Amino acid sequence: MSTILPLVRGSRLVLASHNKGKLAEFSTLLDGYGITVVSAGELGLPEPEETATTFTGNAELKALAAAKAAKIPALSDDSGLCVSALDGAPGIYSARWAGPDKDFANAMQRIEDGIGGNERTAWFICVLCLAFPDGTTHCFEGRIDGTIAPAPRGQEGHGYDPIFVPADETRTFAEMTDAEKNRISHRARAFEAFRATCLA
Known part of the structure; x- marks a missing residue:
């Protein structure tokens, strides 16, 4: 692996996502580092087809596509909710479970229907990939374990946050402030x- 040169103040970084929730989350995380974040959606970049079979593979696909199109470094995120009783599903297909209309209420109900009376262990995985226009990539993984709540709770966050209760917590991600979630999330x-x- 080649040496990673740090991003310096004044750098521009494209977030390889069209998800406004993720853009807000990453803008908060990067606040204070002097880096300007622009989303792939703002630049009018197409969303590449996620054809890989792992979080890392899909993160690399998205980051490379954005970095080469924008000609600046790109940061992508591939993340998903994995449910033990569903053999790790929806996993890399988490966004696709919500369909083209991003109907996460329906996706969360699918999870509840699939769990039935089985145990509710779950975990979130996130892989970040930093890619450069020359094709260099560097990936970083985070994981948080928890359980699936019997019903959605809370108005914050996005995606599956209303049904995920982190270990050692009683609240879902959607019942936490951004600051609280950002301290512990995947x-x-x-x-x-x-x-x-x-x-x-």
């Missing part, structure tokens, strides 16, 4: 590894 843990290596 994305925050992956970001910490990225921060320690890639931010000056």
